[in-house]
Amino acid sequence: MEKVERRFIEPISEVSFDPIKQDMAKGMKKFLVKIESFFIKKGYILVLLGFLLGRALILSKLTPFSLPFFATIFLLKRDLAPLALIGLIAGGATLSLENSAFTFFISLTFLIIFRISRKWLKNEMRAMPFFVGIILGAGKIAETFLLTKQLTLYDGMMAGVQMSLSFILTLIFLQSIPLITFNKRRQLLKTEEIVCLIIMIASIMTGTIGWNVYGLSVEHIMSRYLVLIFAFVAGATVGSTVGVVTGLIFSLASVSSFYHMSLLAFSGVLSGLMKEGRKIGVAIGLFIATLLIGMYGDGGGGGNLSINVLETTVAVILFLLTPQYLTSRLAKYIPGTPEFTSEQQKYLRKMRDVTAHRVTQFSNVFQALSKSFSQIDVEHDEDQNQREMDFFLSNVTRKTCQTCFRKDQCWSKNFTTTYSFMEEMIHEMDQNGGIVSKKLSREWEKLCSRSNRVFDAIGQELTFYQANQKLKKQVHESRKLVAEQLLGVSEVMDDFAKEILKERENHHKQEEQILEAIQEFGIHIEQVEIYSLEKGNVDIEISIPYCRGHGECEKLIAPMLSDILGETIVVKREECATYPSGFCHATFSSSKAYKVETGVAHAAKGGGFVSGDSFSTVELGGGKYAIAISDGMGNGERAHYESNETLQLLKKILQSGIEEKTAIKSINSILSLRTTDEIFATLDLAMIDLQNASARFLKVGSTPSFIKRGKKIIKIQASNLPIGILDDVEVDVVSEQLKAGDLLIMMSDGVFEGPKHVENVEAWMKRKIQEIETDDPQEVCDLIMEEVIRSREGFIEDDMTVAVARIKHNTPKWASIPVQKVKRMA
Template sequence: MEKPNASLIEPVGEVNFHSSKSELQSSLKKLLLKIESFFIKKGYLLLLVGFLLGRALILSKLTPFSLPFFASVYLIRKDHAPLALVGLILGAVTLSFPNAAFTFAVTLIFLVVFRISKKWLKNELRSIPLFVGIILGAGLLAESFIMQKQLTLYDAMMAGVQASLAFILTLIFLQSIPLLTMNKRRQLLKTEEIVCLIIMLASIMTGTIGWKVYDLSVEHIMSRYLVLVFSFVAGATIGSTVGVVTGLIFSLASVSSFYNMSLLAFSGVLGGLLKEGRKIGVSIGLFISTLLIGMYGEGGGSLSLSILETIAAIFLFLLTPQAFTSRLAKYIPGTAEYTAEQQKYMRKMRDVTAQRVAQFSNVFHALSKSFSQMDVLPTEEDGDRELDYFMSNITEKTCQTCFKKEQCWAKNFNTTYAYMEEIIHEMDQKDGAVSSKLSREWEKHCTRHKRVFDAIQTELTFHQANQKLKKQVKESRKLVADQLQGVSEVMDNFAKEIQRERENHHKQEEQIMEALQEFGIHIEQVEIYSLEQGNVDIEMGVPTFNGHGECEKLIAPCLSDILGETIVVNKEEFAAYPNGFYQVSFRSTKAFTVETGVAHAAKDGGFVSGDSYSTIELGLGKYAIAISDGMGNGERAHYESKETLQLLQKILQSGIEERVAIKSINSILSLRTTDEIFSTLDLAMIDLQNASAKFLKIGSTPSFIKRGSKVIKIQASNLPIGILQEFEVDVVSEQLKAGDLLIMMSDGVFEGPKHVENYDLWMKRKIQELQTDDPQEISDLIMEDVIRSRGGLIDDDMTVTVAKIKHNTPKWASIPVQKLKRRAQ
């Protein structure tokens, strides 16, 4: 007999264990939901709270809690107000029957007065504390007068104090009762709500004064338990606040409990400081506080009793489920759970925003695809159908009334159709002319040959205009499709950028701050936004130095050594007041820099040039140099070239790809005016990380790269912008190197030399003969040579730009920083 396979037995046991565990968890969850439904949804929690507040006292005599509690419940949860009233009366009965009767009477008076005056109230929430204070004060005065047959100053003062307390307690209960009645709370707690909740909980616990279990005071156990919970959840600040407020209310209720305020406050501080030790650490804080305050404040007899009460509170605290404390921590500012909840909400909003942007991107992509699919090439069948419609229009005007209609189109259909097809083809190709041979043959075949020629000529004119319009519509569709695709790509990249959240760099921030402080530099704060290679982004709060460039000379070199790449100062915001801290941002430097020089002159030495130039610093680590030459000279040409560059700059900075950007500019300029005003565009895009360059030349002259003694010509053939609505942009790519000189010029410079047959050779020779590598000097020398060659005359607008590619060498070398690993690991 074979033995059972152990590998089959073990998983079954494991499955049974997990299934029983999951069943236990589901049963506990159902039980908790039933308890929560019983106490919160059905309102029996308000019955319990009302019972404790009904017997709560201040100064062993005053009972200001009952009416404020009932009024708040009546305004917030009217359906649960009867339960609250029953609880209050039951609690008041435990004190005395007259107290219960007084509670019922003032509650009844409040209901009558409030219902009567409700018609004239504009804001019930603001007026109800005033109603409660007045009714309770008047009720106390009436009670004193009935019992004593007179009113004393003492009675009036006590009634005033109790009415004032009722006014304040109503405001507090209006803030805190919603926290007890709404089981699905989503909003985060405000500081005022937390304080109101603490006051209410402490007031509720005063209803337990006098209760003892095995000589242990229930109010002491519950107050210490409350401090333990809040110290564990929110730390020392909230813990000490809870201790002070709870102790103060207990001391007002019973003067003998005054020492409890110092015990609870000290327990809140010590327990919050030991929060890192979890529940055990907070419990130890309460135990130490009990020993210290007990030994200082009272004798040894009550010390043991106080220690037993502390142990009971700790026992209840240790039994408190983690789910309760975690849920409470989500609503208290400053806790890790609160921060996590906020980050969760921000991530949700970020994801929703990114999703919406991505959806818009998909919409634009779909529109682009839809426009692209419209450009379907015509088939042979479509051509035949179009020819049939064309002939049908002609025969309708000529052959329908002819007596030989039957002879031509019934008996000799093929011959007549072939003749007319050939005539239409020749007229289309030869601008309305027909060969003499075909004309003679058609005259023999048709009795109305001249009338047919005229009809074909007229119809062909309309047909050609229609075809031209269709072609323009097709070109416009393709341009719109490209532009929509460009917008789609920009929005898609934006959606991805949104989803890149700021990383947590707390450890690296502390390490950088420690390293700089060991070096002797005092830093207020460090915020790291990115440590990505080549894209480091750090901000610091730095004290105001003596203006000797300490950030550039000391801090940036230290960061360069720490992070293993060159870091420089990007921006400084000086302090608003003397001896304050100012914000400094540090960024990674690019591998290359571009130094430029420009020389330009207007025609005949004028002030307004038709040429425009621009050096554009794009935010993606790219550097753009552009020259635009408007057609002609003067203000109109200057306006056109300047407008072209401004459009280019804005579109490129939005992130749209270069080709789409230039096509968009061409479309705008060609559709904006019917005048024949055109512009050339010479654009060079240089990547500062690897020095690769893209050249886009639209009707512009060649550019030159000087590399040592070698001169490289960059040329592309495109018509100027604004002539055609549709054209292909030729992109020429070239890898630049450190030390290269990029020379770009307008046609006034390239074609400026007089008596020169080959402009290319002349310009190359002049560039090779240059003895300097300074961009500004080179641009001035080229401009001077061209003007000299024309005898000092300037016959056209002239612009020349020179860019020198250089390795980005930091001004200050990195400073070695000890005790810190590279990249702040």
């Protein structure tokens, strides 16, 4: 019964209190947003900052903060400069009325001089530090002279120090003030900007020097609180930097603060190292630093240990009360923090999604354009044909029937018969080269008294009609070509968008395993970056020290990776260091299961130098290997140009990622539209997958290919017309599974049809291929070419090309090296 009650009570408690917590969090967030709006957007924080900087001192005498702060605000946000000046004057008044008056007059002097010289300034931002330094230095000398009526070397040195400090502070404020005011937030803070921000915050805190609450120093509490915040947000590096910089600024303001600088620096390191313990761990780090440094503080002027502990306790209480909203927001702008990394990843994901969305939109646009070009309105086409026929007949009748005395008899009383006869005559003359059958001619002569004149008129108009139809056909083919190309581009862009959306996986654990395993083997590795662990598509980059050209990547690291990943890994690319202290960078990838060795032999007609045949091999992305032969019509340079152009177009289209069928259809449309001459070319294409040795054969008007597997000969054939003959070429795809040791033999028609006095050319070719004993691709090409030429008694009556590819297992040079204590990765 007790278990049952708990099961029902716990959910009720969660429902009861979670909304309350959420409401409290929302209320706190709204309150903080309102405070931020009041202080940051409206600029009232400048009054507080000006007040503290107006009373901040360096070496207990100099006040170099006032004018740099006012000048920076005046340059960046002129309408808020009065608020900053009010705060500076009020802060100076807490030191002395003379200091307050000096702040007012020096600021007024700056405004007058800056406005007078402004028209000669090309870059106000660069000139500002010089203006501030010179005006403040001169103002300090003038103030000293008015008060003491004399100047000493010491006074000049102090004026020079104040001038130098004001120059540097102006540069610092120009970088740091926009980071905390005016709501200008950047996604990335550089190291210099972080240091400038810390210097500014520490400078502001020096305005609290001398403030005590119940015997506790406000400056010590706030400085330790600042160290706690940065150590918690960014770790030991930034925490120690904050401690050192803040302690240094305080020590410049008061010589007695040297002890405090060592405490802050040690606190930043220790608290940052204990960051994993969250806020409690960081607070414990500050307590330990306070106790360790405080034990030696009495002799060094550090004060009582109990007071130090109390000050640390107050700083820790303030730190624990700090909302997570503020620390998380600060962490987003400091490199190296998880919040910053998460923010950057969000930004990159957003950019990736936007880019992919835009690419998808372009893909949809191209797809819509393709549909628009390929859509054929049958009814509209029929109406257009009917209108053209009516226009054709109207031109004929205007020349013949318009002045005939039997016009009314033919067209008013027998319109259907006359129209049908003339339409039939037009079709016959169009199809038979201007000739009308005798039967139709006799029947027409019975109806028409001017039959010969009608025949002549139809013949004349038919010339224009045929030209118009040919033009329409070319326009239709052009539309079809554009539609196919647009569709292919759409598919490529759609695939590209999908690739963009694939996130790079985090392989930190696998990277550490590989790094540890190889280093335990005795090879020093600087860095391992894994981009993909997909089977057959591994992509790893490794940086190693200067190897002196010993080939460690190929001989040791690749075999070890092969054992770790459970597949053969090879060196894809290697960049060796050029100097001993440099690093070598190597890219490792999956080895293909098969490789292809090729050989080719060709001869031009009559032993000429230019052959009408062309041959090409290209390794495409995704482990595909393409072999192609094209035979241009006829011989000589024109045929060579056509066949070579066909292969170049095919190569570029295939490399762009467009599917093979679409590529061949596009080439056919281009060749058929490019010229009015009857120029065509055959194409024999084999696409081999190097991972599983499967092959796809696309034959367009080409001769059969043969696969030799031992003593067995396999014929690959498809019956398609050459490219460029028909407007719409049909591409048959023949698939075949190849095996290691197979010989793929492709040839042009000059070789296949070359043997003389042979009735069954196919059987003869199979027998000759079967009799070949060698498996070297180049030797096979030469032997086949020699046999064909011998059968012609040494004459070459057509361009001849033979291409042979041998499929082999891709055996790596080095066996895998077993790696102990590392399991194979999935």
